[in-house]
Amino acid sequence: MLSRRxxxxxxxxxxxxxxLSLLPQFASNSFALTTPHLSNIGVTISPLxxxxxxxxxxxxxxxxxxxxxxxxxxxxxRKTMKVIVLRDIAAxxxxxxxxxxxxxxxxxxxxELKERYGFECKCEECISxxxxxxxxxxxxxxxxxxxxxxGPSSFRASC
Numbered sequence: 001m002l003s004r005r006x007x008x009x010x011x012x013x014x015x016x017x018x019x020l021s022l023l024p025q026f027a028s029n030s031f032a033l034t035t036p037h038l039s040n041i042g043v044t045i046s047p048l049x050x051x052x053x054x055x056x057x058x059x060x061x062x063x064x065x066x067x068x069x070x071x072x073x074x075x076x077x078r079k080t081m082k083v084i085v086l087r088d089i090a091a092x093x094x095x096x097x098x099x100x101x102x103x104x105x106x107x108x109x110x111x112e113l114k115e116r117y118g119f120e121c122k123c124e125e126c127i128s129x130x131x132x133x134x135x136x137x138x139x140x141x142x143x144x145x146x147x148x149x150x151g152p153s154s155f156r157a158s159c
Contacts, residue, residue, distance in 0.1 A: 029047075030043040030050075031043065031062055054096065054117070056125035058096045058097045059089050060084060060086055060097050061084050064081055083095070137149060
């Protein structure tokens with residue numbers, strides 16, 4: 001019995017469906033490729049590095065150091081993705097990176113993670129935050145207390 005090949009239209013539809021299903025996965029698992037001055041120059045992907053989970057208090061960071069190729073007479077540089085440890089990691093401890101800008105206040109980090117990656121961060125930095133978030137504060141010149149720039153008690157020191 002002869003097998004029939006799928007029609008060209010059916011193959012086009014399957015290719016389009018596959019492409020559309022891969023785009024969100026690429027967007028959430030890719031890394032911005034930047035210059036040393038943090039100007040975006042593209043995106044890259046590493047299936048292994050994409051397995052790392054997020055924390056707002058990461059123990060590692062993904063970097064793209066410029067490497068000069070000694071075999072190239074023009075000393076052409078190229079980017080290589082590396083995971084650099086920020087502090088000691090205990091045996092069995094998960095390696096965690098940050099998916100977002102850690103300088104953002106908690107609410108903005110949570111919003112970006114929900115919008116771009118579809119989850120609410122429950123890392124120690126987010127759930128144990130009490131008092132004033134230093135990202136949304138100024139320091140009292142008198143007593144050095146952190147003063148919130150948000151809410152009704154803004155800029156009231158106890159000194």
